[in-house]
Structure formats: C-alpha cells, structure tokens
Amino acid sequence: MGSRPSPPANEDKLSLDSFLCFAIYSAEHAFNQFYRPLLDAIGLTYPQYLVMVALWADNDQTVKELGQKLLLDSSTLTPLLKRLETSGYLTRTRDPDDERQVRVRLTPAGRALKSRARGIPACVQDALGLSNDELKKIQADVLAIRDRLLSRRA
C-alpha cells in the first residue's frame, strides 16, 4: 500500500509545538505586543507598567520590595526606575533611617497615570474572551508552574 516505513519508535522529531516552555515564551511576547500600543499612548513600556501597577497598589516601596513582588533584581530595576523618574512618574530617595535603601514614591503625575491606564485590563480581558473562572484557573496553573520551577533551580 501507500504507507511509508513507520517512523522510528523513538520519535526524534520533537518540535517546538511540544514544548510548554515555548508556549509560555511566545505568549509572553504576545502579551508584550498586545500591550505595546496601549502603553505607548501613556508613555510606558510593559515592564514599566507592571512596576506602576505595583506602586499604584502600594505607594512608597523600596527597590528590594518591588523586586520581591516583580521577581526582578535591582540590576534590572534601578535603570528602569531611573527612566520612570526621568519621565516624571516617580521619585527615588535614600531612606534617611537606612541609607542603604532607596524609597520609590509616585509623583502626582504618576498617580494621575492610574486613571489613564484604567481601561487597559478591560482591553485585555476583552481580547482574551474568557470567563473569569477560566482565567483564574489558567493563571493559577501558570503560577504553580512558575513556583515549581523557581523552587527547583540548581
């Protein structure tokens, strides 16, 4: 018949499609690209937006606290925060009680940005077109994966 010889039992052709990590990797880029035009309009990059979300929830945090929430190192945050400072959205001042720490605080412009960004989550929700329950389920699954990976690092 027309059937070719069967492929090797130990299928060697594992494509990217079989990698969960690639799904996450490319979904991350897709979020970035989806947010870009929305954030361009208010002068933020995607990582900057996440920092602002953290500050809108809790103003006046140290670099370390922000790093713990965002899972980012100070070597990533310091320059990013400097750019947000240059943009006029926050101030960075050494804590007089512990000069090692830098306290990050929203400016009025930074606080005002919150309302300009108010519509963004709805845009995303809209694009995803998923119920809240589905969303929460997937989010929990992804967070569980993240935390497994972090806890098993070499």
Added chain:
Amino acid sequence: MGSRPSPPANEDKLSLDSFLCFAIYSAEHAFNQFYRPLLDAIGLTYPQYLVMVALWADNDQTVKELGQKLLLDSSTLTPLLKRLETSGYLTRTRDPDDERQVRVRLTPAGRALKSRARGIPACVQDALGLSNDELKKIQADVLAIRDRLLSRRA
C-alpha cells in the same frame, strides 16, 4: 465597633497577583532561569536552544521560516544566528536560487549537540511534576491565549 469604613465598592487596589499577564511574564523568567544552568553546560542561551530545537526538527531553513516558527523578527534572529555560527553549531549561506534568502544549516557539531541536550526535557518534566494530560491542557490554554492576543493586535 472595630470595623473600619468599608473599602470603596470599586476596589482600586488591583495588585499584580490579579494579572494573568504577570503570571505569564514571571513564568517566562522562571523557565529561563531553570534552563540556564542546563544550557550553560552546552554553551547555549535559552533562545538559542529554541532555535536549535527548531533546526534539529527541520534542518536547512531560511531565516524567515525560523522566524515564523519562533514568532521572531529577522532583526532578532540575525545576530542570534551569527552567534550560533561563531559557536560552530550552524552555517549561514545565501540561497543561490534566491540571493535574498539565507539558509541556516546545522554543522556536525550542531547535530551532535542534540544528543547532549537529550536529557533536558526530562529535567523540566521532572521539575514540573505534572501528568502529560495536565501539561498538554495547560499548554493548549496558553497557546490559545497567545493566539487570541496575536489576532487582536491593534
């Protein structure tokens, strides 16, 4: 009583924890960090590894084809491929039939790397500790989200 005035009905304190995008964002970093020591051992970065996976599955692809599979632009791929070429894992040659295209092909060293990387997926699977069915389900969910986002870009 001891109760404070109830919080505003429209809860303004949406934290990062409620953002699906942050789950994906931080999971992406977690994968990167988990892979790092494994890939350091064979001289690859994480994006380079994904490119090699694509080439192990299908050798001899153009930059454009790789870009379509990885969802990456040539301006990202060109320098990355040059680094892999410098590492001796692949060659980049203009297609004589269409000089606009560059064909990317594995060297013997690049092909040999496949066996050295064979154990990596099992490491990840192991760390995740999920059944194949769970894994496939989550992967499908994430891919669906990715594709929704890409199809609704501005």
Added chain:
DNA sequence: CTCATATAATTTGTGCGCGATTTAATCGTT
C-alpha cells in the same frame, strides 16, 4: 527591457533581564 513594487535580511537604537562585581551603609561580635 524598464522601473516601480515587494520581499529577505541586515543594521541601528532603545529598553529589558541577569550574572558578576562594586560601593556604601548597617549589624554583630568581641
């Protein structure tokens, strides 16, 4: 055949992300 258009890859500039190192302040022990 010619010239406008389209396509593939490269280059350039900016901003992440992180390992490794450095600087400066604080803490702990003596």
Added chain:
DNA sequence: AACGATTAAATCGCGCACAAATTATATGAG
C-alpha cells in the same frame, strides 16, 4: 570602639526583542 560579615543599590557586560530604516535581490506591469 573596632572590624569582619551582611545587606541594599548601583554598575558593567552581554544577549535578547523589536521598531524603524537600509541594502540588496526578485517580481511584475507596461
């Protein structure tokens, strides 16, 4: 008080990611 250890940020170097512009080749309409 003194000094080694710890901690918080910042700095440096490298690689990714992508928009925008550039270069070079191919295609197609007249």
